[in-house]
Each structure stands twice: as structure tokens, then as C-alpha cells.
Amino acid sequence: MYNRKAEPYKIKMVEPIKLISREERERKIAEVGYNQFALRSEDVFIDLLTDSGTGAMSDWQWAGIMQGDEAYAGSRSFYNLEKSVQDIIGYTYFVPTHQGRGAENVLFPLLIKQKGHYVLGNMHFDTTKAHIELKGGRAINLVIEEAYETEKEHPFKGNFDLEKLEAFIKEKGVENCSFVLITVTCNSAGGQPVSMENIKGVKKIADQYGLRVFFDAARFAENAYFIKQREAGYENKTIPEIILEMFSYGEGLTMSAKKDGIVNMGGMIAIKEDEELYTQVRSMVVPIEGFPTYGGLAGRDMEALARGLREVVEEDYLESRIGQIEYLGQRLTDAGIPIQRPVGGHAVFVDCKKFCPHIPYHQFPAQAVCVELYKEAGVRGVEIGSFLLGRDPETGEHLESPMEFLRLTIPRRVYTDRHMDVVADALIEIWKRRETLKGFDFTYEPEVLRHFTAKLKPVE
Numbered sequence: 001m002y003n004r005k006a007e008p009y010k011i012k013m014v015e016p017i018k019l020i021s022r023e024e025r026e027r028k029i030a031e032v033g034y035n036q037f038a039l040r041s042e043d044v045f046i047d048l049l050t051d052s053g054t055g056a057m058s059d060w061q062w063a064g065i066m067q068g069d070e071a072y073a074g075s076r077s078f079y080n081l082e083k084s085v086q087d088i089i090g091y092t093y094f095v096p097t098h099q100g101r102g103a104e105n106v107l108f109p110l111l112i113k114q115k116g117h118y119v120l121g122n123m124h125f126d127t128t129k130a131h132i133e134l135k136g137g138r139a140i141n142l143v144i145e146e147a148y149e150t151e152k153e154h155p156f157k158g159n160f161d162l163e164k165l166e167a168f169i170k171e172k173g174v175e176n177c178s179f180v181l182i183t184v185t186c187n188s189a190g191g192q193p194v195s196m197e198n199i200k201g202v203k204k205i206a207d208q209y210g211l212r213v214f215f216d217a218a219r220f221a222e223n224a225y226f227i228k229q230r231e232a233g234y235e236n237k238t239i240p241e242i243i244l245e246m247f248s249y250g251e252g253l254t255m256s257a258k259k260d261g262i263v264n265m266g267g268m269i270a271i272k273e274d275e276e277l278y279t280q281v282r283s284m285v286v287p288i289e290g291f292p293t294y295g296g297l298a299g300r301d302m303e304a305l306a307r308g309l310r311e312v313v314e315e316d317y318l319e320s321r322i323g324q325i326e327y328l329g330q331r332l333t334d335a336g337i338p339i340q341r342p343v344g345g346h347a348v349f350v351d352c353k354k355f356c357p358h359i360p361y362h363q364f365p366a367q368a369v370c371v372e373l374y375k376e377a378g379v380r381g382v383e384i385g386s387f388l389l390g391r392d393p394e395t396g397e398h399l400e401s402p403m404e405f406l407r408l409t410i411p412r413r414v415y416t417d418r419h420m421d422v423v424a425d426a427l428i429e430i431w432k433r434r435e436t437l438k439g440f441d442f443t444y445e446p447e448v449l450r451h452f453t454a455k456l457k458p459v460e
């Protein structure tokens, strides 16, 4: 793991980053109420807030930016992207959208036919859940229990619990279910993959009950790489073969291209063969996103995405990408720092319930580690725990999250292993003095989505 192959690319253009002094970091984070979302990126040295839209494009993609066709209708770049989608995903129809949530906004009302209908997922991403609920549906998570046990090794923690899935359909009645949505990799469970066997199992149950299967495909290539690495029978298949097989079990997908599309903005809906559904999507996309041959994207964006989709399925790229996350995870594990094992495809999740057992959930242990990491090394991570979760709408009490995570999300092709060392070294320093960390209290708490804009102060 420490001795892995070098990155299969070299650096042609650089963007300077600057580490401001410790005194400045302490002042900046205090000024923004100890909320890393309010920091200016200029004051961040290594930014691990998200892997969404933060990847580095290749010279081939940048060349595509110059060659984008900005025609309102029938753009050449649209057709190039359509060809990439057909070749790589294997679906016939596609419309671009400005990002993943744009795709959800267009497709879901067409699938959720009645208020209160269930959408069955392994674990829905938060905007996905929001769009299901905005359309009157109910988002149900049916991921296996192992997903919640951070230290238990399991190769496919994003899998559906197939028994739970079938039991749910039987209990609620198939007439009350809308569709099944498989999220690959499962972002909210820590970028954990779903096995081919499990995807097939979901498809079999769905067929039995006449339910349709769709994918939330933001990290489809990373999922395929894990299948190749971990699932018997796939070790000799190519990544493109695995991807085609995976998607063959679905009828369509929504995708945020900001992840495995390796572009800074973009998304899509793709449909395997249902022409009627495609016709509906095409007419709905016009008022919401834009004319169907641009759907919220500039021609240049479509051109970059057409190329990014071809690059992301290259195995040496995926080996380097996933290998970097494993490298960071292994350095932390070797130092005794508790993290979610095995690491997922796009982030390392530090288990801060175990890191700071002396800080109660309502004083946000993962936020405490997050703030300390910024002070220590100018590294910006993000809290995924009780601070994010919010309050019970009925009682007004802080809800207790089952996990208190600091998420270190790694952008694609952006940082080197030396940057990962800086992150690991800093966390190891903090680990040594972990008893001295203090929790946080609100000085300002907004009513909704509080973690984006709240202000905090250390508890004395």
C-alpha cells in the first residue's frame, strides 16, 4: 500500500496554494464561528471538503473546452457526449443536466406517480432524498447492517439487504412502491461499493414484483473498480465490461458528472430503451434545465464531460485514485486512529466518537477534530454527524447521529501523496493530544441545514 505504482499522469499546469500561519488560521476559523463552510478557500491549504466538482481535468479535456460547439440546438459536443454515454453506459437515450440534482428534479416526478409512494434505495444521497420528498415520495434506506459498523471489514458495505427489500415490498404492497434506486458507490455509507451479485439480486426481486430499477450513478467507475478488485469472477474482466454489465440491470440513471465525470459542473439522465419515458424526460427538461441538446450545460462543458467519461474508466487511473485513499486510510490505521474500514472510493471517514469519547454528541466531537485539523495544518475536512443531523422537529432536541465522522474527501487527480502525508501527520499529532480537544456550542443556529451557516464557540 505504501509502495504503490506512481500516478499515471504528470503535471502540466499548477495552481499555487499557500499555508497561512498558525496564528492566522486560529484567527480565521474563530472569525467564521468555527464553521469550515464559511472559510475562504484562499485560507485553506489542502481542501478535502468534497470530491464534487473539485477534480482536475486533463489536457485532453481542456482541449475539448476550446472545441466546444455552442450551438443552441444540435451541438456537435452534445453528439460527442451522447456517443460516450452510449459506449460507456450502454444506454440509448440521454439528456444532459446542469448537475445531478437537476437530473433528479426532471426524472423523479415522472416516476413517482402518487403521493406517499416509496422509493427503495440502499442509502439515498441527501439531495436525492430531498427530491423524492419534494415530489411527494418517501425515501427508504435498505442498506445492510454492516454499513453502520465502522470497524467490521466487509467488501461491499453499500449492498442492499435483499431480505429487507423483499420484506418491505411485501409489507407495504408493491402498489405503494415507485421504483428502486441503486446508488453506486453508496456515498452516504462512506463511498462503499455495491457488488454485482447484489445488483443482480435487487434486479431479480424488482422483476418478481414488477418494479423498475434505476441507478444513482455518480461514482459508477469507482464501483466497477471495487467489483474487479473484490468480487470473484470479475478479476479478469475489464472496467468497461463491468460497467456495461452493471448498468444492464437498470432501466435508466441519474448522474452527477461532478464526481466520476471529472468535470467541475455537469450531470445527466440516461435511459436504456424506454422511448416513452425518454420522450417525457425530453419535454420536461426544456422548461427546467434547457433544450434537450444542452440541458443546462455549455457546449464546452459537454465536450469536457464526453472526454472525462472515457478517462475515468481507465484502470490505471482508478488504481491510482482508489490507491491514494487507501494510502491515507492505512497511514491513519497504522497510527491507531479509528476510521471506517475498509475505506470507500472517495473519502476516509475518521470515527470521532472513538477519537473524542469525552465530547458528547451535542457538542459535536467530529466538528472538534475538524476545527483542530484546520488549525494544525490548514486542512479542511467536513463533519458528518450530529452537527449535520440537526434537531428533532417535534421535541426541538439535538438528534444523536449513530456515527460521528470527520470526512476527508479526496478530489480526483488534484493532490499528491505528500499532501496525504501532511493530512495524516497532522491528524496523528492531534490524536496524541486528543483528550485536550473541546466540544462546541452554538452562538447562532439557523433552523434548516444548520451546518452550512451556523456559528459556534468552544465549550469551556
Ligand SMILES: *Cc1c(COP(=O)(O)O)cnc(C)c1O
Pocket: 052, 099, 100, 101, 102, 125, 127, 128, 183, 187, 216, 218, 255, 256, 257, 258, 259, 266, 267
Ligand atoms: C453528488 C451526488 C448527487 C447530487 O449531485 P449534484 O451534482 O451535487 O447535484 C446525487 N447522488 C449522489 C450519490 C451524489 O454523490
